Amino acid sequence: MIEAHLKKLRIRDDVSPEEESAIRALVSEVREYRPDKVVIRRGQELNESILLLDGWMARTKDLSDGGRQIIAFPLPGDCVGLRSALLLTSDHCFSALTDIVVSRVEASRMMRIFNEFPRVGAAILWAVSRDEAMVVEHLVSIGRRSAIERTAHFFLELWERLRLVKLTTDNEFACPLNQYVLADALGLTAIHVNRMLRQLRERKLLTLKERKVIIQNLPGLKALAGYHDR
Amino acid sequence: MIEAHLKKLRIRDDVSPEEESAIRALVSEVREYRPDKVVIRRGQELNESILLLDGWMARTKDLSDGGRQIIAFPLPGDCVGLRSALLLTSDHCFSALTDIVVSRVEASRMMRIFNEFPRVGAAILWAVSRDEAMVVEHLVSIGRRSAIERTAHFFLELWERLRLVKLTTDNEFACPLNQYVLADALGLTAIHVNRMLRQLRERKLLTLKERKVIIQNLPGLKALAGYHDR
């Protein structure tokens, strides 16, 4: 299950056997969670980071009025809560969307890896930086794109990320998000998400059905979303 | 001018004379920029980070349709582009809003500080993590708060940050942002920002006049914004 993470690091540059075993050694205490279980509570003290091995997570922030905003969806291979480990406390929470498998990594052990295998450390830091770039892109989406553009853009980004860890087949991918979850991520209501999905379907750009996304017209979708590859 | 930065680090914990001089030594090549000058271009290769000593900056991302989103406003004492230095390239740009004074810090030298003075390194990392927490808070604002709440929340956050570096007097602070800039930060139109400011003024909560913000009713403003201190 660590494979996904390795795949991701390999994207950046080749990994030596020693480095690979160092990464494998990180995976110590493997745990599983059921959907909706909270993995890192808001305000929780942390001296460890979490490697997501399988399943989908949500990084969310709740408001006092009952609403919530989903910041990001960590996918298999993503390193969760590294920053929180630095701050020693998290101001938002991470929970499981599906059944998930994670591995807890002590912050101190992580630091040792950084020293012994600088390239692995750099790869992890790079992954964390990429996470932050994604949050920024999300901010831009919500701030300056219309609901339809936002929705299209969101699925394109998801597709790109899932492709990196080989979780797509052709122009399809499994997607466990329901319309309420999508709404909390996109800054819309579930009802409006439904309308946007219908529009994408009627325009023959993308279909979400039975927890599966089918991209029917990639160029069209990119044009609509104003999506640019990196 | 390095004072602002030192002040900020002192908030976290006391700084020894050696550490202080190490930080001072970071400030090597001091440069100045005029308003609207771009300090870090989008896509620029980077092997250095930037310490803002004086003035206001904007971290922005431009869209293909001409719009733009302001991600954050770096203030004196903030460390800019550390993440970008890790990624070796920035996907958005940093520009001067006012006359600014910055100091360039080579990434390698920064790394050396991290090793020699772990506590200083931790303080800087902590500041960077705090930056990311602010981006997340900004995302929540735009995604789930109404225009009026968002506007109120924005000024409260600004006030808090400026207080840290002693740039507030009483319930006032200088604020060089015009309504167009505010609009690009809040994900609104300049015209609507104007209406929200009027409403805040009429409700006797906050007034922005001649580049100066006066907070007239702090509790009222916090209640409106749903603002919680950390």
Next chain:
DNA sequence: CGACGCTTTGACACAACTCAACAACCGTGG
């Protein structure tokens, strides 16, 4: 079977955007 979670749809309300115009202020130059 009923209960529940999720999706879909319609009618309507309202927040925010668009367009258009004007006022105040500045520096510049005739």
Next chain:
DNA sequence: CCACGGTTGTTGAGTTGTGTCAAAGCGTCG
């Protein structure tokens, strides 16, 4: 000196996108 354009702020009228409310359809599961 005033005329001028450029920038910023202000306001109103009308439009549109998105939210709200209400209801129904449709699986699945106990």
